Amino acid sequence: xxxxxxxxxxxxxxxxxxxxxxxxxxxxxxxxxxxxxxxxxxxxxxxxxxxxxxxxxxxxxxxxxxxxxxxxxxxxxxxxxxxxxxxxxxxxxxxxxxxxxxxxxxxxxxxxxxxxxxxxxxxxxxxxxxxxxxxxxxxxxxxxxxxxxxxxxxxxxxxxxxxxxxxxxxxxxxxxxxxxxxxxxxxxxxxxxxxxxxxxxxxxxxxxxxxxxx
Amino acid sequence: xxxxxxxxxxxxxxxxxxxxxxxxxxxxxxxxxxxxxxxxxxxxxxxxxxxxxxxxxxxxxxxxxxxxxxxxxxxxxxxxxxxxxxxxxxxxxxxxxxxxxxxxxxxxxxxxxxxxxxxxxxxxxxxxxxxxxxxxxxxxxxxxxxxxxxxxxxxxxxxxxxxxxxxxxxxxxxxxxxxxxxxxxxxxxxxxxxxxxxxxxxxxxxxxxxxxxx
Numbered sequence: 001x002x003x004x005x006x007x008x009x010x011x012x013x014x015x016x017x018x019x020x021x022x023x024x025x026x027x028x029x030x031x032x033x034x035x036x037x038x039x040x041x042x043x044x045x046x047x048x049x050x051x052x053x054x055x056x057x058x059x060x061x062x063x064x065x066x067x068x069x070x071x072x073x074x075x076x077x078x079x080x081x082x083x084x085x086x087x088x089x090x091x092x093x094x095x096x097x098x099x100x101x102x103x104x105x106x107x108x109x110x111x112x113x114x115x116x117x118x119x120x121x122x123x124x125x126x127x128x129x130x131x132x133x134x135x136x137x138x139x140x141x142x143x144x145x146x147x148x149x150x151x152x153x154x155x156x157x158x159x160x161x162x163x164x165x166x167x168x169x170x171x172x173x174x175x176x177x178x179x180x181x182x183x184x185x186x187x188x189x190x191x192x193x194x195x196x197x198x199x200x201x202x203x204x205x206x207x208x209x210x211x212x213x214x
Numbered sequence: 215x216x217x218x219x220x221x222x223x224x225x226x227x228x229x230x231x232x233x234x235x236x237x238x239x240x241x242x243x244x245x246x247x248x249x250x251x252x253x254x255x256x257x258x259x260x261x262x263x264x265x266x267x268x269x270x271x272x273x274x275x276x277x278x279x280x281x282x283x284x285x286x287x288x289x290x291x292x293x294x295x296x297x298x299x300x301x302x303x304x305x306x307x308x309x310x311x312x313x314x315x316x317x318x319x320x321x322x323x324x325x326x327x328x329x330x331x332x333x334x335x336x337x338x339x340x341x342x343x344x345x346x347x348x349x350x351x352x353x354x355x356x357x358x359x360x361x362x363x364x365x366x367x368x369x370x371x372x373x374x375x376x377x378x379x380x381x382x383x384x385x386x387x388x389x390x391x392x393x394x395x396x397x398x399x400x401x402x403x404x405x406x407x408x409x410x411x412x413x414x415x416x417x418x419x420x421x422x423x424x425x426x427x428x
Contacts, residue, residue: 056321056357069309071316077291078309095283095292102285105320107270114328114347121346129343132335133328143270 002037010040011211022060026200032083076160100154100161109168111137148183166191216251224254225425236274240414246297290374314368314375323382325351362397380405
């Protein structure tokens with residue numbers, strides 16, 4: 001059995017395929033060159049065993065020996081702690097990666113997730129709420145656009161922070177939210193062109209496609 | 215000069231006082247027993263030096279020697295790495311703290327921040343957007359209510375995860391969002407009754423009050 005096991009849903013509808021967060025774990029483990037297996041848990045019938053590993057009833061979680069971890073950010077941090085090329089040991093570089101990991105999730109995804117939710121809420125796109133959330137996301141993207149104007153990756157080299165930030169931004173890109181942000185777009189293209197991303201992405205699609213055939 | 219320096223705004227309006235995120239850093243440093251200073255940066259006139267430390271123009275950031283870190287989650291993680299009683303070294307306990315640190319910010323605050331924004335947006339509280347966000351927050355709080363039914367702190371003992379989760383939940387509590395969640399309420403009361411929280415809170419209020427007198 002592999003040292004690392006990612007647990008994700010056995011099946012999801014077409015729409016989220018390619019964007020389920022086990023992709024972050026797959027991609028990081030691929031980049032780290034660590035051996036892993038993928039296991040499934042029921043999407044339709046979430047049992048108590050699921051909640052013991054992931055108390056919000058979501059996926060993924062990662063097991064590594066007797067350790068079980070949920071939250072994609074914490075999973076990335078754990079994989080980083082097992083792989084110096086994704087999370088440097090040198091304190092200053094390490095802090096830089098960690099701050100950008102949190103920034104991806106708590107400053108950018110904090111704004112992009114509600115924006116995404118409203119794309120599929122039966123509301124008025126001119127409502128005060130939708131305008132407020134669009135402005136919130138735009139303010140964050142304007143800052144990211146400046147940051148990405150003069151850096152290839154968020155820290156000294158490609159890291160777990162780039163995995164998180166790319167996965168957050170590519171969902172915005174999917175719904176044309178990066179049209180005014182060429183640096184953000186190019187960053188997404190640069191990161192998702194990495195062979196390890198491509199493998200992780202294809203593997204996730206294949207995982208859910210296999211469930212359709214059963 | 216102290217080893218750790220928190221930089222926060224020189225002044226903020228009355229409304230956010232007691233809730234500015236430098237509180238998370240103050241509280242953690244107090245719990246860790248680490249010596250720190252607090253420095254100010256202009257609220258009204260954010261200069262390029264500010265953006266070098268915090269690219270979104272927010273506060274706080276923490277400096278520790280030649281390390282400068284933004285994002286309250288990353289600051290908590292860094293303080294935890296300097297203080298074993300807030301972030302255990304034992305891998306299983308460490309992972310538990312890390313997953314709950316991310317859960318506070320990326321699962322709970324992800325839902326509570328938009329809910330909070332809409333409290334102060336000139337919209338209709340029966341709009342599809344506000345209902346959707348309220349349901350999103352409720353779903354997360356329902357899970358937290360179960361988790362907090364049988365645990366005093368999120369990991370084996372009080373940790374940086376509790377600092378993040380408490381600070382997220384007490385803002386919900388401020389606007390009566392925990393009325394149906396007694397376990398969450400009691401958790402907030404338990405954590406904010408700690409003398410180190412009380413000191414951090416009073417210090418933040420005093421910091422901004424001092425600016426009024428100038």
